[in-house]
Amino acid sequence: MDRKSSTAAAEHDGRPVAELLNVLDAGVRRRAALMIDEWAAIVAWADQNVVDAPEHAATVREGYLDTGVPIAGAGAPLVSEFNLMELIAVLQRSPDGGRAYVGRIVECAWRLPLLYAQVMAGKVATWRAERVADLTHGLNADAAAFVDRQVASRVGRVGWAEMDRIVATAVLRHDPEAAEARRKEASDHRHFDIGDANENGLAVIGGLLDAADAADLDDAVARRASLLGRLGSEDALDVRRSIAVGELARNDLELDLLTTDTETGEVTVRSAGRKAEISVHLTDTMLTEVVDAENPVGRWHDGKRPVLKEQIREWLRTATSITVQPVIDLADCDPVDRYEIPARHRKQVELRDTTCRFPGCSRRAERCDLDHRTPHADGGPTCPCNEFPCCRRHHRAKTHSGWRYFVLMPGHLLWRSPHGWFFHVGPNGTQALDPPGHWPDALADPGLVPAA
Numbered sequence: 300m301d302r303k304s305s306t307a308a309a310e311h312d313g314r315p316v317a318e319l320l321n322v323l324d325a326g327v328r329r330r331a332a333l334m335i336d337e338w339a340a341i342v343a344w345a346d347q348n349v350v351d352a353p354e355h356a357a358t359v360r361e362g363y364l365d366t367g368v369p370i371a372g373a374g375a376p377l378v379s380e381f382n383l384m385e386l387i388a389v390l391q392r393s394p395d396g397g398r399a400y401v402g403r404i405v406e407c408a409w410r411l412p413l414l415y416a417q418v419m420a421g422k423v424a425t426w427r428a429e430r431v432a433d434l435t436h437g438l439n440a441d442a443a444a445f446v447d448r449q450v451a452s453r454v455g456r457v458g459w460a461e462m463d464r465i466v467a468t469a470v471l472r473h474d475p476e477a478a479e480a481r482r483k484e485a486s487d488h489r490h491f492d493i494g495d496a497n498e499n500g501l502a503v504i505g506g507l508l509d510a511a512d513a514a515d516l517d518d519a520v521a522r523r524a525s526l527l528g529r530l531g532s533e534d535a536l537d538v539r540r541s542i543a544v545g546e547l548a549r550n551d552l553e554l555d556l557l558t559t560d561t562e563t564g565e566v567t568v569r570s571a572g573r574k575a576e577i578s579v580h581l582t583d584t585m586l587t588e589v590v591d592a593e594n595p596v597g598r599w600h601d602g603k604r605p606v607l608k609e610q611i612r613e614w615l616r617t618a619t620s621i622t623v624q625p626v627i628d629l630a631d632c633d634p635v636d637r638y639e640i641p642a643r644h645r646k647q648v649e650l651r652d653t654t655c656r657f658p659g660c661s662r663r664a665e666r667c668d669l670d671h672r673t674p675h676a677d678g679g680p681t682c683p684c685n686e687f688p689c690c691r692r693h694h695r696a697k698t699h700s701g702w703r704y705f706v707l708m709p710g711h712l713l714w715r716s717p718h719g720w721f722f723h724v725g726p727n728g729t730q731a732l733d734p735p736g737h738w739p740d741a742l743a744d745p746g747l748v749p750a751a
Contacts, residue, residue, distance in 0.1 A: 334425045338418060341401055342408045344386055349376040370402030371432075374440045375409040381700035384693070385716040388658045391731050394692070397659070403432035410443045411435060413451035423454050430459070434466045439477065442469040504544070520544055581611065634682035638675045645669060647683050656704070657693035658714050658722040658729040664688040670697060672706065687712070 311319060350367025367377025378401075387397030407415040407428050414431060417423040431450060435443045449465050470477055491506035508516070523543035524536060532539055635641055649664040667688035673679030687704075689697060696702045701717030704724075714722040721732040 331421060331424065335419060335421060338404050338407075338425060341386070341404050345376065345378050345401070345405050345408070348379040348382045350379055370398055371406035372410050372436050372438060372440075372443060374443075375405050378405070381696050381702070381717065384657075384696050384700075384702070385718060385720065388714075388716060388722055388729075389720055389731065391659070391729070393659045393661060394657070400429075402436070403429045406432040406436055410440065411447040411451070413447045414454065417451055417454070423451075427454050431462065434462060437477075438466070438469060439474045442466075442473040442477075445469040445473060519547060523547065632682050632684050634680040637681060638671075640669050640681060640686060644681070644683050644686060648686050648688060651683070651710075652688050654688070655690040655693060656687045656712055656724055657689055657696070657702075658724055658731075660690060660693055662690040666690065668694045670694050672704065 311322070314322075366380055368380045368383060369375070369377055370383070383398065383401065384394070386401065387394060390397055390400070392400060407418065411428075411432065414423065414428055418425055418428045431446070431454060435446050438446065446465055446469050449469075450462065486509075489507050489509065491508065492504070494503040494505075496502045520540050520543045523546060524539040527534075527539045527542060528536075532542075534542070631647065633643075635644075648669055652664050654660065654664055655662045655667050667690045669686045670689045671679045671681070672685050672687055675681060679685050693702075697704070702714065704712045704714045707713050707723075711723065711725045714724060716722070723730045723732055
């Protein structure tokens with residue numbers, strides 16, 4: 300981009316460095332003041348949306364009432380689940396990220412009052428306070444108060460390694476049973492994950508292992524990588540280590556593929572081979588000699604990205620089986636005379652919408668409920684044109700609270716929050732529209748969006 304073409308850049312052309320630094324400093328101060336105002340407003344909102352019955356917390360996943368949800372540590376108030384969704388949408392944050400963000404502010408205001416006072420006085424940056432709130436969320440009230448006293452006046456000077464030690468001390472001093480429970484719980488979170496292959500045929504591996512197991516795995520990989528080097532491999536050490544992991548895996552698979560002849564005792568080894576299931580969308584001419592000028596690339600369904608036809612050919616050459624499914628017309632309407640949604644409808648809607656259609660939610664459509672926009676009991680058809688993916692949390696909000704949506708056109712939904720805020724959800728994501736008071740009468744008409 301031509302730097303001179305930017306109006307904002309042109310405004311500062313020719314200004315001396317000292318003056319530019321003053322502009323930046325003023326912006327930092329304004330941003331800090333705005334964040335303090337935002338925190339204060341969120342705390343005031345939380346105070347007005349407290350659910351007083353603590354026992355409701357046990358029914359968050361079971362009932363359909365607007366229950367109180369615990370978004371901060373013990374002793375902080377429970378806030379209205381459905382009203383929290385509206386606040387997060389107005390903040391233009393994702394459902395999970397927004398919930399965590401509001402929870403950190405509630406954690407500071409109710410459980411870390413000394414630190415919160417420092418934030419309101421402008422002495423501690425909001426992002427630093429959020430980091431502390433993340434650490435104290437799981438502590439009991441006494442341990443959280445200990446951390447608050449230790450760091451409130453010096454959070455800007457305490458490194459995060461020291462902060463971890465302060466939290467560990469607080470747990471050991473005020474809740475030793477919780478410390479042991481945390482250790483056991485941490486062990487229960489051990490895992491080993493292999494991600495989906497990307498467009499280059501590579502996959503990311505990650506995990507959390509027992510320290511001794513991790514050391515053994517590292518030794519085994521290092522020995523095999525060294526052996527590959529001695530056998531003539533010219534790849535870099537990191538590449539040889541990645542190859543070594545695959546060889547270790549195939550050696551183990553072959554142990555399960557040994558067959559022994561009961562008469563002769565002869566042992567036969569069968570190759571384990573490679574097994575993978577990859578779904579791609581392509582035209583009927585893409586992989587032939589005919590040039591497909593209109594659509595030269597395919598789409599990798601699980602990776603949600605375009606993929607080169609050469610990569611698809613490579614996958615097909617190494618595949619042991621290929622399944623071809625018929626084309627699904629995403630605009631097709633094929634209603635059925637029942638409430639239950641057939642599998643072909645679900646597949647069509649998942650391909651059409653890809654994610655939950657609630658503002659800001661990115662949960663994959665395959666993991667969502669399918670909502671009848673117009674309820675079946677009110678005459679709404681069981682048809683893809685009346686079916687939209689909503690994750691369980693937001694499906695409940697649409698069904699049992701004041702959240703409603705209207706289909707503007709295929710792929711474009713207009714959501715209305717309980718307090719009249721509007722959000723456009725389309726192919727490019729979520730866009731918050733003007734506040735209710737600025738809307739034309741035609742769009743503010745309650746007949747446009749079904750009433751609660």
